[in-house]
Amino acid sequence: LAKTTQPISMDSYEGQEVNITCSHNNIATNDYITWYQQFPSQGPRFIIQGYKTKVTNEVASLFIPADRKSSTLSLPRVSLSDTAVYYCLVGGGGSTLGRLYFGRGTQLTVWP
Amino acid sequence: DTAVSQTPKYLVTQMGNDKSIKCEQNLGHDTMYWYKQDSKKFLKIMFSYNNKELIINETVPNRFSPKSPDKAHLNLHINSLELGDSAVYFCASSQGTPTNTGELFFGEGSRLTVL
Numbered sequence: 001l002a003k004t005t006q007p008i009s010m011d012s013y014e015g016q017e018v019n020i021t022c023s024h025n026n027i028a029t030n031d032y033i034t035w036y037q038q039f040p041s042q043g044p045r046f047i048i049q050g051y052k053t054k055v056t057n058e059v060a061s062l063f064i065p066a067d068r069k070s071s072t073l074s075l076p077r078v079s080l081s082d083t084a085v086y087y088c089l090v091g092g093g094g095s096t097l098g099r100l101y102f103g104r105g106t107q108l109t110v111w112p
Numbered sequence: 113d114t115a116v117s118q119t120p121k122y123l124v125t126q127m128g129n130d131k132s133i134k135c136e137q138n139l140g141h142d143t144m145y146w147y148k149q150d151s152k153k154f155l156k157i158m159f160s161y162n163n164k165e166l167i168i169n170e171t172v173p174n175r176f177s178p179k180s181p182d183k184a185h186l187n188l189h190i191n192s193l194e195l196g197d198s199a200v201y202f203c204a205s206s207q208g209t210p211t212n213t214g215e216l217f218f219g220e221g222s223r224l225t226v227l
Contacts, residue, residue, distance in 0.1 A: 043218025092213035102155035
């Protein structure tokens with residue numbers, strides 16, 4: 001199983017772009033890279049998923065280099081409501097179908 | 113309507129008791145999960161069911177017994193509760209493909225406190 005490493009915490013100010021990088025050196029060919037967001041007292045919520053290159057949706061972008069050994073979640077112009085824990089997951093395909101393992105996550109705090 | 117709903121939201125009980133947490137999803141998904149989140153916020157998969165069949169059991173003690181009466185429901189029964197069982201238990205569902213688990217939809221969680 002591919003292990004993920006991401007910063008424990010990050011701070012930002014409103015209106016700034018935030019980039020959270022996740023390392024996953026032993027990612028397997030069939031693994032997807034998925035990011036979830038969790039607010040206190042709530043279940044995690046899907047943000048974005050990618051396999052390679054760049055993926056963008058209405059809330060975030062996901063950058064994946066060619067070797068796929070890392071990925072970067074980019075949140076444009078964060079607001080106070082983006083304060084949450086962000087989890088990077090690797091897996092969910094091939095031999096890891098149905099197996100999505102959450103790491104420690106990154107606590108993002110956005111300040112006014 | 114809530115997509116994935118769990119009951120109860122809070123549960124306080126004594127060591128040694130037996131308790132159950134219920135989960136229902138109205139998304140029509142084939143796969144349902146139980147995750148445990150401990151006090152350090154580490155979220156760990158416990159079980160996964162696909163169309164009522166157990167497909168993942170992550171070395172969870174036998175005191176934990178999931179039951180899926182139909183693909184919209186996945187209940188979790190815990191026997192002989194221990195202090196270490198105190199955590200937030202999340203139910204989730206997904207509708208993936210044969211090659212991609214897909215997006216997980218989580219419930220709001222059930223906070224279990226064992227005294």
